[in-house]
Amino acid sequence: MAAREERIELGLSETDAGAALSLSGVLSIRTVSELRHRLAALNLDRPLVVDLAGVARIDTAGAWLLVDLETRAQSAGGSLDLRNVRDTTALLLDNVRQARPEPENRPEAARGVRALLERIGRAVVGALRYFADLTGFFGLFLARLARVLRHPSQFRLTALVAHCEDVGLRAVPIVSLMAFLIGVVLAFQGAEQLRQFGAEVFVVDLIAISVLRELGILLTAIIVAGRTASAFTAAIGSMKMREEIDAMRTLGLDPGVMLFVPRILALLLMLPILGIIADFMGIFGGALMAWLELGISPSMFVTRLIEGTGVGHLVVGLVKAPAFALIIGVVGCHAGMQVKGNAESLGRMTSGSVVAAIFAVILADALFSVFFAKVGI
Amino acid sequence: MTEDGREAVIRVRGLKTQFGSHVVHENLDLDVYRGEILGVVGGSGTGKSVLLRTITGLQIPAAGEIEVFGVDVLAGGADRDSLDDRWGVMFQDGALFSSLTVRENIEVPMKAVPGLDADIRRELADLKISMVGLPYLAGDLYPSELSGGMRKRAGLARALALDPEIVFLDEPTAGLDPIGAAAFDTLIRNLSQSLGLTVFLVTHDLDTLYAICDRIAVLSERRVLVTGSLEDMLEVDDPWVREYFHGPRARAAFADTAADRED
Numbered sequence: 001m002a003a004r005e006e007r008i009e010l011g012l013s014e015t016d017a018g019a020a021l022s023l024s025g026v027l028s029i030r031t032v033s034e035l036r037h038r039l040a041a042l043n044l045d046r047p048l049v050v051d052l053a054g055v056a057r058i059d060t061a062g063a064w065l066l067v068d069l070e071t072r073a074q075s076a077g078g079s080l081d082l083r084n085v086r087d088t089t090a091l092l093l094d095n096v097r098q099a100r101p102e103p104e105n106r107p108e109a110a111r112g113v114r115a116l117l118e119r120i121g122r123a124v125v126g127a128l129r130y131f132a133d134l135t136g137f138f139g140l141f142l143a144r145l146a147r148v149l150r151h152p153s154q155f156r157l158t159a160l161v162a163h164c165e166d167v168g169l170r171a172v173p174i175v176s177l178m179a180f181l182i183g184v185v186l187a188f189q190g191a192e193q194l195r196q197f198g199a200e201v202f203v204v205d206l207i208a209i210s211v212l213r214e215l216g217i218l219l220t221a222i223i224v225a226g227r228t229a230s231a232f233t234a235a236i237g238s239m240k241m242r243e244e245i246d247a248m249r250t251l252g253l254d255p256g257v258m259l260f261v262p263r264i265l266a267l268l269l270m271l272p273i274l275g276i277i278a279d280f281m282g283i284f285g286g287a288l289m290a291w292l293e294l295g296i297s298p299s300m301f302v303t304r305l306i307e308g309t310g311v312g313h314l315v316v317g318l319v320k321a322p323a324f325a326l327i328i329g330v331v332g333c334h335a336g337m338q339v340k341g342n343a344e345s346l347g348r349m350t351s352g353s354v355v356a357a358i359f360a361v362i363l364a365d366a367l368f369s370v371f372f373a374k375v376g377i
Numbered sequence: 378m379t380e381d382g383r384e385a386v387i388r389v390r391g392l393k394t395q396f397g398s399h400v401v402h403e404n405l406d407l408d409v410y411r412g413e414i415l416g417v418v419g420g421s422g423t424g425k426s427v428l429l430r431t432i433t434g435l436q437i438p439a440a441g442e443i444e445v446f447g448v449d450v451l452a453g454g455a456d457r458d459s460l461d462d463r464w465g466v467m468f469q470d471g472a473l474f475s476s477l478t479v480r481e482n483i484e485v486p487m488k489a490v491p492g493l494d495a496d497i498r499r500e501l502a503d504l505k506i507s508m509v510g511l512p513y514l515a516g517d518l519y520p521s522e523l524s525g526g527m528r529k530r531a532g533l534a535r536a537l538a539l540d541p542e543i544v545f546l547d548e549p550t551a552g553l554d555p556i557g558a559a560a561f562d563t564l565i566r567n568l569s570q571s572l573g574l575t576v577f578l579v580t581h582d583l584d585t586l587y588a589i590c591d592r593i594a595v596l597s598e599r600r601v602l603v604t605g606s607l608e609d610m611l612e613v614d615d616p617w618v619r620e621y622f623h624g625p626r627a628r629a630a631f632a633d634t635a636a637d638r639e640d
Contacts, residue, residue, distance in 0.1 A: 029487065029501070029539060033494045059540035060572065061497075064504050091571040099508040342521045344475050 006030045009054075010038060018047035018078075024054025027062030036065060044069075044076040053084040063089070063096040071100075137334040138326065141264055144256035159262040167228050167263075168270030172277060174227075175220050179278035182215055183207060183285025191294050200294045204304040207286035212313040214365070216279040221324035221361045224271060229332035229357035232263055233350045236336025241346055245337075255337075264329030271325040272318055279314065316377055320368050324361050331357040383410040386543060386575050387432060392441035394424065394431055401427050403599040405441070409543075414569055414576040416586045419596030420617065425579040426469075428596065429545050432577070433466055445543070462489075465541040469548050471532030473520040479506065479531045480516035486538040505534040510564060526557045530564075537568065543575045550582045562588045583630040595621075607631075 008031040011022045019042065025031065042048075050066065052058070070080040085093070148155045190206040236259055239245050245255050283305070290296040296304075335353030339346050387409035394402045401424035409415050419425050430436040432443055434450045434457075443450040445460055465486075473482045483502040487493060506516050509530040520528055529549060536544050549565065550558035566589045569576050580586060586593060587607060594604040595618055603613050610622045621627065 029490055029493065032501075033492050033497055036494075036497065060504065060508070060537075061501055061540070064501060068500075088571065088573060095508065095567065095571045096504065099504060340521070342475075344521055 008035050010035065012042075014043075018049065019043070020049045020051070022051040022054065025056065027052075027055050027058045027065070029059060029061035032061045032065050039069070043078075044073040045078045047079050047081065048073055049081045049083060051083045052086075052089065055089075058089050058092065060092065060096060063092045067093060067096050067100060134330055134334055137337075138330050140256055141260050141330060141333075144254065144261050145265070148257060148261055154257055156258065156262050159258075160266055163262050163266035164270055166231070167224070167266045168273060171224060171227060171270075171274055175223055175274050175278050176281045178219060178223060179211070179216060179281035180285035182219060183211060183282035183287075184289045186210060186215075186282075187286040187289035188293060191290070195294075201296065201300075201304060203286075203290055203294060204296065204301055205308045207290070208283060208305055208309040209313055211282035211286065212279055212309070212317045214317065214369075216282050217275040217317045217320050217324065218361070218365050220274050220278040221271065221321070221328065221365075222358055224267070224274065224324075225328045225331075225357035225361055226354055228267065229328050229335075229353045230350050232329065232332030233335040233339075233353040234346065236333055237339030237346045237349055240337060240339045241341055241343070260329075260333045263333060264326065267325040267329040268322055271328075272321040275318055275321045279317065312377060316372055320365065323364055323368070327360045327364055328357045331360060385409065386411045386446055387577065388442075388444040389432065390442045392428075392431065392443065393439045394427055394436060395439050400599060402431075402438075405600045407594060407601050407604070409575060409577055410592075411542075411575055412569075412573055413591040414565070414578060414589050416590035416593045417577065417579045417596060418581070418586065418593060418621065423596040424599075425596055426547055429466075429547055429577065429579050433464065433545055462486075462539050463541050464543040464545065465536030465539070466545045467529070467532045467536040467547065467549060469551065470525070471520065471528035473528060473531055473535065475520050478517055478519055479511070479523070479534075482520070482531060483516075483535050483538050486535065490539070502534075502538070505537060506531070508568070509534040509537070510560065526553045526561075529553070529561070533564075537572075540572060542573075543577060546576060546578045546580075548579055548581065550580065550585050555584075558582060558584065559588070565589055583627050584633070587630045587633070 006026040006028055008023065008025040008027055010024075013020045021039075021042075023035075027035070048069075050069075055062075066080075066082065070082075073080045082093075186207050187203055190203045191200060194200050194203055194206070236245075239259075245259075248255055248258060287296075287298055287301045290301055291298060332353050335349045335356070339349050385408040387407070389405060389407040392402050392405040392407075393400070405428070407428075417425050417428065427436060431438050432445065432450065437451070446463060448456045448460055450457065450460070473479070474485065477485070480499065480502045483505050484498050487498045487501065503513065503516055507513060511527060511530050511534070515523070515527060515531070520531070523531060533544075533546070533549070536546075546565070550561050553561060562585050565576060565578070568574060569589075578585070578590065590607070592604060592606060593610055595602045595610070595613075595615075597615070597617050602615060603610070603618065605613075607622075610618060613619070613622075
């Protein structure tokens with residue numbers, strides 16, 4: 001009984017008074033399209049008799065076709081009379097008749113320019129609302145932090161240490177390697193350009209200023225955003241999904257104090273340290289490359305570094321670290337709280353939080369640059 | 378193949394399944410006859426869902442034979458592939474594809490049918506949606522927008538998309554409220570009668586057992602301990618079976634059904 005060989009045969013005899021149709025074979029989902037095409041030209045405004053005697057099997061699709069034919073015949077002023085219907089088929093036909101979907105009025109979807117404008121409008125409002133939400137969440141974090149400062153007994157030191165290890169210590173290898181390579185690349189590219197002017201020694205200034213002011217902390221923040229914002233969202237989101245956060249609330253535990261404060265505080269403490277490590281590794285990489293490529297000895301590099309680069313550059317870089325830490329922590333925790341009860345939303349929020357955190361970090365860095373340029377540091 | 382004049386559409390012999398050193402089934406025999414609704418019950422961890430997954434070929438057993446419509450499930454080849462059209466599986470939470478709407482989910486198996494027009498396919502999908510008792514507009518929704526009960530119904534609609542001869546239902550009423558569960562029971566009974574379905578039903582729900590199952594198979598001690606009608610179960614002299622079918626909840630469910638049948 002290979003299912004693909006199902007066949008339907010029909011015999012049609014038409015008279016002035018009406019038409020008689022006899023079907024034989026299998027009336028199933030595999031034959032229904034064919035039969036419908038062959039019946040398309042049939043005139044339905046007369047009485048029609050359908051004989052099912054030769055039909056070996058009829059499934060829901062077949063029953064649907066017959067019921068559909070019946071409905072169309074009735075609306076065209078004709079009628080449909082089914083002959084030799086088996087009991088099970090009659091039951092099936094009744095079921096299909098009852099179940100025939102009643103098209104309800106669908107909400108009319110807007111089209112064209114209006115739809116485009118509507119989408120843009122929704123996106124803008126959504127973005128503003130998201131920003132307002134983030135500000136609210138930041139406020140919540142500050143309030144919970146203040147509460148913890150007033151009642152230090154509520155503070156979860158163990159959690160803070162665990163998060164510090166996760167956010168800080170475990171990120172040291174990747175951050176160091178990234179910064180080292182950036183230093184190497186800068187020295188190599190800078191040397192190529194500066195050699196044309198015989199100004200190789202300025203490669204030290206190039207490396208020091210770009211790493212200390214911008215690249216060290218910015219790239220560290222981007223890596224941490226990728227690692228930690230997603231981890232925060234996934235951890236808090238899965239707790240939200242399994243109703244652990246609701247359970248906390250019913251037990252009188254505040255999710256802000258329990259979850260957000262230790263995480264964001266750990267980031268606040270660790271990101272500047274990671275930034276310093278990145279600064280050192282970047283300069284180390286640059287120095288190594290300058291020595292190998294340009295013959296600037298390490299002692300000369302250090303002398304030039306101290307002469308040419310003020311400590312101000314280091315401060316300008318590190319001052320941004322707490323701001324970046326807050327952005328990453330708030331975006332990550334907030335996205336976690338937005339997770340709904342299903343796995344898709346967890347995945348969507350996790351990847352969304354990384355993108356939002358990285359974007360916000362770069363935006364903040366640009367604002368800092370403008371600010372420092374205006375102030376003249 | 379026939380026993381007392383009935384055709385066994387599923388025949389399991391000497392089945393052994395194990396995960397590592399943990400043996401779930403050993404020497405398990407089971408027959409499911411055409412047109413019946415078989416309820417599979419058993420305590421937690423007795424491998425009810427594992428049995429369902431093994432029969433449908435999702436789990437490879439360590440030993441034993443499984444035949445569905447006389448075709449060896451464990452063998453490859455065209456015969457085995459044709460089985461996929463002849464059975465449908467409803468998983469516990471519907472297992473709908475999350476990136477597709479309900480209607481598209483139901484259309485997925487129909488797309489394998491050669492020569493089926495897209496507009497007919499769509500109308501048939503809408504018909505299935507309303508046959509399982511979902512509102513018309515549910516077809517446009519994504520699985521994440523549905524409640525648990527609606528997801529189960531949509532999962533059943535997808536399992537029934539090609540009018541299979543056997544449907545496997547994994548805990549169809551778990552997590553539904555009593556009204557929703559009763560409606561689901563009626564739905565399965567109705568569909569089984571009008572479509573001539575054979576139903577393999579894994580359940581914990583005593584009401585479902587009483588209301589719709591023709592025969593019950595009890596999984597215990599790594600095998601099918603006993604099969605038979607509800608009345609047979611009451612006679613069985615096994616501590617677990619006695620506890621299960623004579624417990625207070627069983628008595629309440631039985632009393633309800635007895636009253637219903639008298640009406």
